[in-house]
Amino acid sequence: MDDTWKTLNSLAQHLDSHTAMVGEQRWLVQIVKLQEEVGEVAEAAIGALGENPRKGRSHDWDDVRKEACDVAVTALVLLVRMGGDPRWFFEEHLRMVAARTQPRPVAP
Template identity: 55%
Template sequence: MNDTWTTIARLATRLEEHSTLPREQRILFQLLKIQEEAGEVAEAAIGAMGQNPRKGFSHTWEEVEAEVCDVIVTGMVALTRMNPHAAEVFAEHLERIRRRDVGDVAKIAPEQ
């Protein structure tokens, strides 16, 4: 997982170095980028189901998965641009979710 956050930090640094906007605006545009990527998930899912009469079956489920990954990466980059301790912030948040929604993982049967 360290490699993941290292890659995310490098992406965030690259974006920071590219922009001349004030910090608050850079963060705002990164947050808007999450919405843009989510729209691409919707477009791909519609295409995978063939629900656009003009385009038909224009996407595969593998493309939907890739778009979901883009949303996740974009969110991780946004968190990193907001907080240099993003990995710790995320880990703590995920732990709160685990305690709230999963409970004791030792009591959960492993997937077969």
């Protein structure tokens, strides 16, 4: 997982080096990019189902998987660009989400 975070940091640095925006403006652009990527997942899913009469089956489920990966990468780059310790923040949040899915004991 260390290589993953190194790659994410490198991607964030690359993006930061190509913009004059700072701070929250950078974050907002990344959030808009995330929304764009989510739309691409939806487009690919519609295409995999063949539900666009104009395009038919324009995608397959591997396309949906690739677009979902783009969403995940874009979201994690957002965490990196926001500063702090994104790895800790993500892993802590993941632990909290996982804890919410654990069955709760039933009272006798």
